[in-house]
Amino acid sequence: MALRLDIRHYETVAAIIEHATVTSAAVALSISQSALSHRLADAEQRMGVKLFDRGPGRRLQPTEAGTVVQQAATLALAELQRCEDDVLRSAGRYSATVRVAVETYETYHWFAPFHSQLRATHPTIDVQLVVMGAATARSLDLREADIVLAPGNPIGALASVPLFVDELAVIVAPTHRLADRSSVRPHELTDETYLTYSRVATPGFEYERFLSKAEIRPRLITVIRHVSAIAELVAANAGFSVLSRWAMTSMIESGRLAAVRCGTDGLPVQWHALMRANEPATSATRDVADLLATHLSPSSSAAAASASRRGLTSV
Incomplete structure (x- = not known):
């Protein structure tokens, strides 16, 4: 079964919640704020649900769906990171x-x-x-x-x-x-x-x-x-x-x-x-x-x- 979201969408949701602001999340992902906003809009369109609401000061607050996506992303991205490190270590790259x-x-x-x-x-x-x-x-x-x-x-x-x-x-x-x-x-x-x-x-x-x-x-x-x-x-x-x-x-x-x-x-x-x-x-x-x-x-x-x-x- 094909996934609706790409890995970059999961990275975006996780980064916004982890770094608290769009500016900090964009810097962490090495992309522009505009690109990050487009990624988020694309993710919400693909899923058909809102992942964030605007809170006080127009800060993004995760919805229940956004929190679910973030939790899955955190686990999956960490596991993928471990996989890459294990492969590189076994191949003598480090x-x-x-x-x-x-x-x-x-x-x-x-x-x-x-x-x-x-x-x-x-x-x-x-x-x-x-x-x-x-x-x-x-x-x-x-x-x-x-x-x-x-x-x-x-x-x-x-x-x-x-x-x-x-x-x-x-x-x-x-x-x-x-x-x-x-x-x-x-x-x-x-x-x-x-x-x-x-x-x-x-x-x-x-x-x-x-x-x-x-x-x-x-x-x-x-x-x-x-x-x-x-x-x-x-x-x-x-x-x-x-x-x-x-x-x-x-x-x-x-x-x-x-x-x-x-x-x-x-x-x-x-x-x-x-x-x-x-x-x-x-x-x-x-x-x-x-x-x-x-x-x-x-x-x-x-x-x-x-x-x-x-x-x-x-x-």
């Missing part, structure tokens, strides 16, 4: 495997476009996402990961490649009293519940640079191990957190969270690609780290978004 993890944050919105770029420029390197089972240095030593993306200054004997400058921001629900503010001062958080992932204040992060300087303490501090759980609680207006704006990109762009600057000057934080200290100067791991630095730089992201808006990429 010469190296590099395992990449993200410290603290379960954020992977950057991976799909990065993986596409890597395949085009370094087809013999296989990059795998892994979840760290220990602290950064130990995960690298145990070879659970070869590269760890981490915010803040590297601690310990590690090799590092600077990636981009991010911002730690106060994260609140869109309905929160501070959501529409351009910035927030520490004393305005004294009656709030503070949700954090760490039991100990990390040097160089929000408690040292923002909250403790004003000698204030939130009404209640709740430690929750996983940032994804913190994000969901904040979206439900169960408290506030101070998190990486970049890591929360998808939920901010979808309108589920709001980010407010910490003080008038903000709290900039540098992200790095961390590697083992003895990593050779020329290796697949170094190549991947350097490509991450290029791919994640603000100028690279802005250029990709601009190209998509101007229709410079093909269907």
Whole structure:
């Protein structure tokens, strides 16, 4: 039986839901916004049902049918990816495997476009996402990961490649009293519940640079191990957190969270690609780290978004 939809239709639906906006989905798929809209319209015409509705701010919200298609697409595309990787690995096409993890944050919105770029420029390197089972240095030593993306200054004997400058921001629900503010001062958080992932204040992060300087303490501090759980609680207006704006990109762009600057000057934080200290100067791991630095730089992201808006990429 012939399928009504092509693989590009499934990719389109999955990308729109994953990346929250048409602009981000188009960049992830390396096509223009116009081409993406045409793909979506074609998919809905072929199926004879609406896959998305226009929500607040004209954002696309998946219908029940759209969610069903997205769930099937996610499973099928992942299985196809594994199939291709298995075939290439068995055929000896991959010469190296590099395992990449993200410290603290379960954020992977950057991976799909990065993986596409890597395949085009370094087809013999296989990059795998892994979840760290220990602290950064130990995960690298145990070879659970070869590269760890981490915010803040590297601690310990590690090799590092600077990636981009991010911002730690106060994260609140869109309905929160501070959501529409351009910035927030520490004393305005004294009656709030503070949700954090760490039991100990990390040097160089929000408690040292923002909250403790004003000698204030939130009404209640709740430690929750996983940032994804913190994000969901904040979206439900169960408290506030101070998190990486970049890591929360998808939920901010979808309108589920709001980010407010910490003080008038903000709290900039540098992200790095961390590697083992003895990593050779020329290796697949170094190549991947350097490509991450290029791919994640603000100028690279802005250029990709601009190209998509101007229709410079093909269907």
